[in-house]
Amino acid sequence: MRLNLHDRFNKQLTADPVQTLSRRQVSGAAFSFVTPRVPSNPRLLHVANDVAEMLGLSAEDRDSDEFRDVFSGGKVMPGTRPYAMCYGGHQFGSWAGQLGDGRAINLAEVEHAGKHWTLQLKGAGETPYSRTADGLAVLRSSVREHLCSEAMHHLGVPTTRSLCLLTTGDQVLRDIMYDGHPEMETGAVICRVAPSFIRFGNFEIFASRHDLKMLRELTDYTIRHYYPEIETGTQSGYGDFFHEVCQRTLRMMVHWQRVGFVHGVMNTDNMSIHGDTIDYGPYGWLEGYDPNWTPNTTDRMHHRYAFGNQPQIALWNLVQLANALYPLVGEASPFESALQQYQHDFNREFTRMQAEKIGLTEVIAGDEELLDQLDAVLQITETDMTIFFRLLGNVKKSEDASSDSEFLATIRDAFYAQQPLGDEVTEQWRDWFSKYLQRLNASDEPDATRRERMNRVNPKYVLRNYMAQTAIDAAEQGDTSLIGELYELLRAPYDEQPEHERWFAKRPEWARHKVGCSMLSCSS
Incomplete structure (x- = not known):
């Protein structure tokens, strides 16, 4: 497997001199050397090919046993020394002291095409920072992070990336809702990719000491x-x-x-110190x-x-x-x-x-009030954010908000309520639409041009929790095809993709309170 290895963090910063795996307070060091846990029967479920290419990995590399072994934690690449980072942090507003990479292990740093990347396994076993945990990850959380990392990138949001998703062949005990009912789950690991994984907490731990x-x-x-x-x-x-x-x-x-x-x-x-979205949990x-x-x-x-x-x-x-x-x-x-x-x-x-x-090319007097009013009216009835803004691009300047309730026809599919909105709610929407249409008509820009601009900032497809959970449920039964389908869908979230129209829909009612589809725990 051809990677241009170029480690820096574990060569230029001070290492923990203790080589044992024992959980401990690590002082005077930026990291501790560790060895990933060897999985019993690793299986590659999905590779983000553009991330692989970004790292200089060929199709032949991706299909090799070495790829599977290295990125499941089963093999340490020659010339590398994996490590876990030491950091602290404020959790929910309170100082938590030392935290560190409890289930993340940096494999190596690589250079390709003039860029520098760090490869990090999540779920590859214990480190000195694992505290009372096992350092492992499960399939549901790994699917969620793998898909979301790539979805966010293609949405244009700064983020860490995910190279690949594997199952380990091992079972992991987890209490998904922290309610005293743990169950065995499928073990998994992903390989995260970022310029580095340095966090605010890396600086906080040294300042605190x-x-x-x-x-x-x-x-x-x-x-x-x-x-x-x-x-x-x-x-x-x-x-x-x-x-x-x-x-x-x-x-x-x-x-x-x-x-x-x-x-x-x-x-x-x-x-992240880079301004990247990091740590996809709940x-x-x-x-x-x-x-x-x-x-x-x-x-x-x-x-x-x-x-x-x-x-x-x-x-x-x-x-x-x-x-x-x-x-x-x-x-x-x-x-x-x-x-x-x-x-x-x-x-x-x-x-x-x-x-x-909402399709405005500049902010002028009165626009902030228009935006504030929209924020309020969106909350008077349950309105799907993604669908509303995508459909809003279809509004025509020639529409008449004063005639009847048909002015809502363009965005009606964004409402979760099936029954009529009621006179008071309708009038609040009418008032906003009247002002909005007046604002649009102050410009000579054609409707089609405005719609095209709006569709570049308002995605049609996002990784809703029920979508991720559906892929997880299928994968637990051995069917990984939906992981691949969602990955491809989310590579072009602003495109119409009529063949995937079924995913341009509100959350189904069955998913409103289903575990994994609405509220999630930190173990998610």
């Missing part, structure tokens, strides 16, 4: 390799680095809100438009990580990163400036994005 040496070592390493335009080892450089992380995080947040994605567990250890896409919705059962009481809270939670997480980096600078002003810039720029970019979703 007042380990200025390791904090500086890691920060200089990160700037040198991933922010080369920034000066290394200076106070101004550290401030510039934080500013850039803020801006990348901002762009990721705007994209999440654009496509209706809810991460579900935005702890600081789940925030995620979901909005079905009914509800800013207060979270897919995470652990968060059902407080909704900390609900859809509408995500931009502010990102800001809160950035404050924690600022606190971690502060000892390198010794003054607050660079961090305060970057955080204020985040808030200012996010408000501007979010409004611009919202305007694009």
Whole structure:
């Protein structure tokens, strides 16, 4: 198997001197060397071919036994030393101390076509950071992450990628809903791909321990390799680095809100230093438009990580990163400036994005009120976010919102309720549509041109939880064809794809409360 190996993290940063696998507090080190667990009977279920090509892997490589063995954890590539990273994090707003790669193992770093990538197995066994867990993953969570990583990439959302999905041939005990009823499940592993897997928590752990040496070592390493335009080892450089992380995080947040994605567990250890979406667990896409919705059962009481809270939670997480980096600078002003810039720029970019979703080419006086009114009217009845915005592109400027309720015909399929909306609700929609049509008619742009623009920012297909669960159920029975079908569908989420029209539909009623189709646990 031909990979251009070029390890850096485990050669340029300080390693844990202890070589045993025992769970422990690891101090004074960025990582610990580990060996992946050898699976009993690995089976390759799916490969993302464009990710393989991105890494320089040929079709012959992908079909080899070596590919299966390496990416299931069964074989360590010659010349490499797999490792697990040390980090901490704030979980649900509270400092959790050391966390680390409990079930993730970095295999190697590779270079191809002028880009540098880290390959990481998820579910390949225990590490010093596993605490009381087994370091393994199951098929349902692995299918969800494999498909979602690729779906997000093709939606244009910054994300880690997924090279392949395999089953291990082993059974894994899991309590999916944390209700005291564990069951054996099919073991699985995926290979994640990213420039690196450095998180906010990698910096937090050293700051929490007042380990200025390791904090500086890691920060200089990160700037040198991933922010080369920034000066290394200076106070101004550290401030510039934080500013850039803020801006990348901002762009990721705007994209999440654009496509209706809810991460579900935005702890600081789940925030990438690259501004990439990382750690797909209890995620979901909005079905009914509800800013207060979270897919995470652990968060059902407080909704900390609900859809509408995500931009502010990102800001809160950035404050924690600022606190971690502060000892390198010794003054607050660079961090305060970057955080204020985040808030200012996010408000501007979010409004611009919202305007694009309804077909406006610029934001003028009155548009923010129009957008706020739409946000309110979308919540007065259960309205599917993805379907609504996709259908909105079909509205014609010649429509008349004052005549009768037929002005709703274009977007009616986005409503979950089958019965008539009622006079009061209809009138609220009529009022918004009247203002919207007036705004559209202020432009000479043809309807078809506007629709084409809107369809480039409003996806037709997203990975709804019930779709992923349907693929999981089939795979558990040995049928992986739906994994392949959804993968291909989600490679072109903005295209019409009439042959896949069945997936352009609201969540079925049977999926409203089914486990895996609505609320999910952190083990998902």
